[in-house]
Amino acid sequence: LSEKLEEAWRKLRGQDRITEGNIDEALRDVRRALLEADVNFQVVKEFIADVRDDALGAEVIKGVTPDQQFIKIVYDQLLKTMGEENVPLAESQVKGRPAVILMAGLQGTGKTTATAKLALYLHKNNKKALLAAADVYRPAAIDQLQTLGAQIQVPVFSEGAAADPVDIARHALDQAIAGRYDVLIVDTAGRLSIDEAMMAELERIKAAIAPDEILLVVDAMTGQEAANLTRAFHERLGITGAILTKLDGDTRGGAALSVRKISGQPIKFVGVGEKVEALQPFYPDRMASRILGMGDVLTLVEKAQEEIDFADAAKMEQQLLSGQFDFEDFIKQMRMVKSMGSLGGLLKLMPGMGKISDDQIRQGEVQLKKAEAMIGSMTKQERRSPDLINVSRKRRIARGSGVSLEDVGKLLNDFNRMRQMMKMMGGGGPFGGGMGGMG
Numbered sequence: 268l269s270e271k272l273e274e275a276w277r278k279l280r281g282q283d284r285i286t287e288g289n290i291d292e293a294l295r296d297v298r299r300a301l302l303e304a305d306v307n308f309q310v311v312k313e314f315i316a317d318v319r320d321d322a323l324g325a326e327v328i329k330g331v332t333p334d335q336q337f338i339k340i341v342y343d344q345l346l347k348t349m350g351e352e353n354v355p356l357a358e359s360q361v362k363g364r365p366a367v368i369l370m371a372g373l374q375g376t377g378k379t380t381a382t383a384k385l386a387l388y389l390h391k392n393n394k395k396a397l398l399a400a401a402d403v404y405r406p407a408a409i410d411q412l413q414t415l416g417a418q419i420q421v422p423v424f425s426e427g428a429a430a431d432p433v434d435i436a437r438h439a440l441d442q443a444i445a446g447r448y449d450v451l452i453v454d455t456a457g458r459l460s461i462d463e464a465m466m467a468e469l470e471r472i473k474a475a476i477a478p479d480e481i482l483l484v485v486d487a488m489t490g491q492e493a494a495n496l497t498r499a500f501h502e503r504l505g506i507t508g509a510i511l512t513k514l515d516g517d518t519r520g521g522a523a524l525s526v527r528k529i530s531g532q533p534i535k536f537v538g539v540g541e542k543v544e545a546l547q548p549f550y551p552d553r554m555a556s557r558i559l560g561m562g563d564v565l566t567l568v569e570k571a572q573e574e575i576d577f578a579d580a581a582k583m584e585q586q587l588l589s590g591q592f593d594f595e596d597f598i599k600q601m602r603m604v605k606s607m608g609s610l611g612g613l614l615k616l617m618p619g620m621g622k623i624s625d626d627q628i629r630q631g632e633v634q635l636k637k638a639e640a641m642i643g644s645m646t647k648q649e650r651r652s653p654d655l656i657n658v659s660r661k662r663r664i665a666r667g668s669g670v671s672l673e674d675v676g677k678l679l680n681d682f683n684r685m686r687q688m689m690k691m692m693g694g695g696g697p698f699g700g701g702m703g704g705m706g
């Protein structure tokens with residue numbers, strides 16, 4: 268698969284920009300790659316259309332080759348489609364009641380195994396779980412859950428194979444409330460294919476226990492069918508998330524994309540083996556690189572991102588007069604202004620600023636205090652080379668100075684505008700030159 272994608276990048280290499288003319292071939296390769304990864308064809312179609320829009324609309328960044336830019340766009344779109352972050356299990360929506368999780372899915376997908384895996388996961392997070400054996404159709408199903416429960420020392424509620432699954436679920440919930448459990452996980456029966464009786468039973472269980480979470484268990488090897496499966500379960504039950512099992516196999520995990528795109532609900536966990544420990548939270552970025560063809564692609568993406576950052580910074584540099592003015596100067600200027608009295612008084616003296624209102628002046632002073640706090644939270648290096656300040660640095664500065672990320676962005680914008688203004692004035696600062704004579 269990653270070969271297909273490399274072909275796509277190669278086709279864009281040596282071009283100076285992404286255009287209608289050269290993108291279609293690259294997109295064809297991406298389409299083929301995703302289909303090979305078992306992403307549903309309808310999902311692929313929509314995905315490709317999104318990537319195409321993004322790629323054609325993308326600003327051409329100097330210093331970044333179109334293939335690098337393209338790979339980044341594909342990767343970002345994958346992340347966007349799968350949700351950018353891991354979504355944790357739902358908490359209980361009903362006070363005094365444990366969180367209730369209903370497991371749903373076809374037979375053999377790994378529901379019973381996932382039930383035990385989740386219980387162990389919760390146990391490791393200091394949550395007490397009760398398991399309910401509501402698959403009464405396969406004689407071995409109850410035994411299987413009890414064996415797994417014993418293995419991880421989590422109790423299993425069962426009323427045998429003659430009881431009604433809806434009653435089992437209801438009684439299990441009663442017991443979970445009485446026993447002050449944190450979570451109840453209800454294992455249910457599956458069929459080999461989607462079938463009316465199975466759906467009706469799940470609906471009745473849902474009505475009886477009002478689960479906080481309905482997890483669709485999907486076998487990653489399901490391939491194209493994952494889409495139809497998800498649609499059928501979601502339309503009938505309204506799933507709140509999914510577990511993708513058997514990712515330890517050699518599938519690329521394209522089903523992840525289908526499940527998410529069709530249901531709009533997040534994949535919360537992945538199963539990576541038969542053992543009860545083999546459960547991991549789902550991380551969209553890891554899955555995106557897996558679907559694209561493993562780590563080497565991720566390295567490419569990172570490299571592309573670096574070059575994009577670098578090119579951005581270089582662009583900014585060009586707009587800079589002499590590169591002399593930095594935040595150290597900025598804060599010096601501000602202190603000087605302060606020592607001279609109010610900002611307002613000063614602004615009124617500046618040419619072209621005569622009509623400034625008192626309100627605007629007060630706002631200006633608040634801004635100034637904020638700016639000081641933000642600059643105070645910058646490292647020396649950041650003050651000297653403001654172009655270094657990327658999103659994660661911005662976030663840190665915002666946290667450090669107790670302002671919003673937006674405030675930091677605004678400060679940087681103001682700062683850049685000031686740099687440009689200085690270029691025009693050609694002096695040692697916005698208040699340089701002429702101001703000196705006032706003191």
Ligand code: GDP
Pocket residue numbers: 372373374375376377378379380381457484512513514515516537538539540541545
């Ligand atoms: P259910 O019918 O949906 O309850 O499925 P089971 O939990 O009984 O699992 C069916 C088979 O798949 C069993 O042999 C499990 O050991 C196996 N299985 C479940 N999850 C995984 C997984 O993540 N990886 C692998 N390799 N096998 C799994």
Ligand code: MG
Pocket residue numbers: 378379380402408455
């Ligand atoms: Mg089962």
